[in-house]
Amino acid sequence: MRREIIDRLERALGAAAVTTDDTELLVYECDALALFKNKPDAVVFPANTEQVAEVVRIANEYRIPFLPRGSGTGLSGGAMAIDGGIIIELQGMNRILSVDVDNRFAVVQPGVVNIHISQAVAPHGLYYAPDPSSQSACSIGGNVAENAGGPHCLKYGMTTNHILAIEAVLSSGEVVRLGNPAGEAVGMDLLGAIVGSEGTFAIVTEITVRLLPKPQAVKTLLAAYKSFEECSQTVSDIVAAGIVPAALEFMDDNTIVAVEASVYRAGFPLDARAVLLIEVDGFSDGLTETAAEIIEICRRNNAYDVRVAKDEEERARLWMGRKGSFGAMGRISPDMMVMDAVIPRTQLPGVLAGIERISERYRLKVANVFHAGDGNLHPLILFDSRHQDQVDKILIMGEEIMRLCVGVGGSLSGEHGVGCEKNDFMGMVFTESDLESMACVKRVFNSSGLLNPSKVFPTGRGCTEIGRPGTTSTEEIGRKVEKMLLGQKQ
């Protein structure tokens, strides 16, 4: 990047808030989709909205691509600088600005970690509902960009249902405020369009989130099965019975083995083919009956073990096992590719069998851990990136799984987004005309196209061209970080 531009950025933000150091940039070469990497030319750390807007104006002036980044936990490459340029790192804007307990909302900066909101408002009996598995690390700004989900979205809805208002910097550098704390859409819903636009419409710099009162009571159950079919049928039967669980999570045997071998150990039965983690919440009155009804449905589907968490500690442990399951995969495989697809929930048995066939054919293990209640699959393809043949295989294998899901009426992503992971698959679900309508909206928000380019829309190159998978090995990063820590800047 030209010295002149760096000087401009440094003048705007202060020298400490701009980095172009090659080693430091390594940290920003990918998000949690670590398979694909590309280094930005600079990373800036703004402290407020005005600084974000100023960076955007400078980037526009020099026609440099730019994109926002939160905690980098995204799984579709949304925060990867595919065309280089400036990453606007918002982690430093991490203050909870205000909490209105009476009206149940909080105003927060985008770098606030998801779970910190719930922790901050817990003394008032409130919480923020969307709970992606990465909630202890992911930022609320990233959640807004990706319309993040989580297990409890089954009952409480996605991020989009909990964002009441935002302040955002448009691609031109203009600052806008949209929405109101009542969450009442007024005319065409611009705010609703920005949520889930994967950081390609605007950079969100302040967010008003809805808070919910904590339910009076919660019951968490674990049901173990000897077959996928019986486990899947239980999901359908619970839904058919008119029960709306707070969460309904599926974990297969590979997942159980990994979790039980890890620090997230939750006491999942090692002899099960699959388990369901089921949670119901609401008023104490009626909840015991609902739980009993669920137990009955599990038994009818041959669950050989059904337990109800006896206290908050056991419940927390079960959830720790579920939410730690992605991380636990390191116990059984050096690398994994997290897939995200969504299918009509009645298609679960057939699709799981299909994934198993694909896994056998490619001779790569798949672990299935997902939000069964809304048909949101997460096949985790386990591989070893030191073997190039495996790396080559997972991409084709992933595509095949996507085709399988789309073929039964499903879609490419339930909560992780398209980013630069699946943009070349968009043609599986959308026509040219559908994409033209989306492009039409993108042009309104992002007329220069400089904000987070080469995402969402098919480019014919995906992530793969820039990042021949595995450009930087973990070992190499380790060495560089070590040098950095020792003060030997390269």
Add this chain to the structure above:
Amino acid sequence: MTIDGITPGKVLRPESIDELSQALRAESGAVVPLGAATQTCFGNPLHRADCVLDLTGLSRITEYNPADLTIHVEAGVTLGQLQHALRENNQFLPLDPWNGPQATIGGIAAANAQGPFRAAGTIRDWIIGMKVVHVDGRISKTGGRVVKNVTGYDLAKLYTGSLGTLAVVAEISLKLRARFARTATAIVRCENAAAAGRLLSAIRHSPLSPVSCEWVGPENTVWLRFGEHPSAVDWQIRNLPAADWKIIEGADESAEWEKLRRQYHELGSVMLRVIGLPSTVSEIVSEYQPHAWIAHVMNGIVLMSVSTGDEIRAIRSRYRVVVEKAPAEMRREAGTFAPAPAEYELMKKMKEAFDPEGRLNPGRHVDGERRN
């Protein structure tokens, strides 16, 4: 037929999405999509109407998957028709917009129409996919047929509430929910607005979780509806703050809410939706002294009847206000949504991007607003 005093040149009634597309392709004038015509006085007054597209011919439920809790319907399907189809599987769409069962799903979406059942959001929160026809006849879709989906941009959010000014809504996919095992309604008449305010504050600060919480004036009745597991409904009824509640259930309950729905339509000829906060609802009512009102207390929204444009301006100086109903002249003068400048510019660009010649429902939305 006249809308805002304009008699359209012709009325076309397509019976399929393809016919709708052909009609739009052939048309070169101003096009006005119309459902059951239950809310023609919502939105800014039309500028022109060369051709009305009567969408009631698009009345098919194209697919219903009870086990997946999803349904796909053409825009002209009425809410009544939809709920009837869902009832046999003990499911429903948790909405009760004021324009009632004869309103079409397309119209409800276009206006983001709403009623007292607000606990589960508005139709925007239940739409999982949409097929629209653009002004040039092009057909495009957004979202999908699954209950959770972030594939591509969520354009359904933009189409919802845009009053048919970006594209014509042709088909809508919805997620559904199981009917409540039990519902019950508690109604009480308070002595005056202050007493109602105190009662509502007590309800807001209690563990009660009504699906509707309405304050109706000037008679000062408070309406609470509960829908849950039967035991949870019982618990909430038992734990109501002390007052002379009348508890109604079953057919009586439905009849009573239908009465309130009719009452909404008789509140006055100028109706505003004042957007405040739950804690400011009482203040809004006491400060502006409307002739009549219905407040969605849990949402901080007061629907109120006023008389003059000056009153609208006064309230707008402090609150966001949507004009729900008013004579054409007053709507033209005040603007239905009165967007803030930055919002106005974005909406205007969006309109120009989708409909560069301004032929879809001209004047209805942003093109009928003034830049403030």
